[in-house]
Amino acid sequence: MKKRATLKDIATALNVSVATVSRALNNKEDIGAQTKLAVTEVARMLDYKPNVLAVSLRKNTANKLIGVILPSVDHYFYSTILNGIMNAAKQGENLIIIGESNQDPVKEAAIIEMFADYFVSGIILTPSKHDASNQNVKEIVRRGISVVLLDRTLKTHSGSFVQYDDFNGGRIATEHLILQGRKHIAHIRGDASCSIASERFRGYRQALLSHNIKYRSSLVLSAQQSNEEEGYLLMNEIFAKNDVRPDAVFAVTDDVAAGVYRSIHQRKLRIPEDIAVVGYSNSKLSNFLNPKLTSVEQNGRSMGQTACEILTEVIENKSKTIQKTYGAHLMIRESSRISLTKS
Amino acid sequence: MKKRATLKDIATALNVSVATVSRALNNKEDIGAQTKLAVTEVARMLDYKPNVLAVSLRKNTANKLIGVILPSVDHYFYSTILNGIMNAAKQGENLIIIGESNQDPVKEAAIIEMFADYFVSGIILTPSKHDASNQNVKEIVRRGISVVLLDRTLKTHSGSFVQYDDFNGGRIATEHLILQGRKHIAHIRGDASCSIASERFRGYRQALLSHNIKYRSSLVLSAQQSNEEEGYLLMNEIFAKNDVRPDAVFAVTDDVAAGVYRSIHQRKLRIPEDIAVVGYSNSKLSNFLNPKLTSVEQNGRSMGQTACEILTEVIENKSKTIQKTYGAHLMIRESSRISLTKS
């Protein structure tokens, strides 16, 4: 556990001042060629590495420190986002610090404050579902910290973000089912407070409208948590309250779709012959379900990656604003088509 | 974006020295009662928060900064570990910085170095599968950084760790199948270089041995990546190379088990009637598969949590060494028993 070398160590070794050493190592002006050479040589020998704390303190901003705030890290979609961010951050160049908001704006604010304490150079944030998050984002901006919103964006936010086109996602999912000849398409949607869920629902309605299919509210139920169990229960409810059996279901997430599977299989009905199912996210799960689940692709990895790239750009150039919306794309698998060609 | 208050601001406001302010806020000796009161009052008014950079620089160690290194964050098991760590770290008190090793010791070393640059007070590490990781762990210790190993431990490491009893996990999984009357139990194991996989395999053999069932190498195949596709292919291979059809499979992970399901279903065989299946990890997946998968529980969340708790203890008391091995527990579901009682 020997002490690490400092500028002073190099300076005394060469009998020059620390300022000279600093300039030599930072490629500044006002430095002689052979001095520079000698300094870099000694620095290498002593295995010198700058003290980031001192540098940050002096410059009044941490370099290469990126804060990430997600609702949760163990949710598959968010974990792939995190993975994408870390890929783009390039291990060893940028440092990622992370916080979980659990959709709690208070927690979110606490994390932001802690990040600010460490003088992060930027924050990637998926805001919580609550209105109070608007305030939190404003606070980040007020502190002069670069920020890019991820997945969920806010009306009050005019800065950078990366999001998915959930409206079109819902539209193409539903349209696909219509084009397969389905008439009674149920939809298990997400919580109304969640803009994403509302967008998908809007897409669902739009698809019905443009194909002249009457919207029936009895075919649409709302999930709160959007997990498997809820999907199962709500699908049971849909069966119960509709005289005409639905011939297709568009589920707001793959997890919900898994619950829908269970409900359908329990009734000895076949997927997709009796009821076609489409999920959302194209998670790992969609390949494991039997039959494999058609799902709207949501590539968290590349979303996280571009979020990080945008952030580094915005950090470099504070006045920049970059907004990106990912188009929706449907991964068609066995759960939604009769003719089973290899996907 | 106004500047944040410093000790100096408080000092000038009260006409005292910064040293006095510092002592007052840190509950040190040599401070008058009313001075202390006045200082805390002004500090509150100015919304003073210490500059962590300056504190760390002065103390030569970052406070409350914990480094986490995992092979990947988007693998379900590891993401739950991360979740557990963050729960224990208490948002807003400790800061988590994170790196992905991708099982690459070189990357691992780079991350460790970067963490050291930021003077982390401790590191939670799941070492890569390669021998070079031994060296990396030694490097952490050499630098005087507290460390606790997670999930995978090393022979050369005599410090703190948290791990699972994979030997017993493999043993009870296999024994369960034996007690269900299965005779020809196949095992798709993980890579030989992975100590965890070897332990589970050892447990498998031990169970066979103690129940006087002959070990057949043709029933055991090795997966490299341990994913669904490999599970599918290796299960096909097991079918192909054995005259006697196996009546049970113990898969090294739930993902592999999912592939096994596919292979079995493709042959129009039933689970568990024809072939019982047991997986490992008790991941979310095990509840979504049809039939639900029996799996050895591996609670990443609580493992991450205790890892973090142990780390904070070890940071407080450098001389301490805490080692914990989690017992194995089998979650029995439909995939391994004929009599289907509600689990």
Added chain:
DNA sequence: AAGGTCTCCGTAAAGGTTTAAGTTAATAAC
């Protein structure tokens, strides 16, 4: 030869905090 320019380097302050050591004034001891 005096003045100007340029190169290369040193000095010192600054960034915010902690802390060892020194200072002052009041109190206690004799």
Added chain:
DNA sequence: GTTATTAACTTAAACCTTTACGGAGACCTT
């Protein structure tokens, strides 16, 4: 009334960098 003792401060150094500024010498210009 002098001398310890103590409480409650202040001073200044230290942690490690960066950077504005100044200074010395070399070289060029007229």
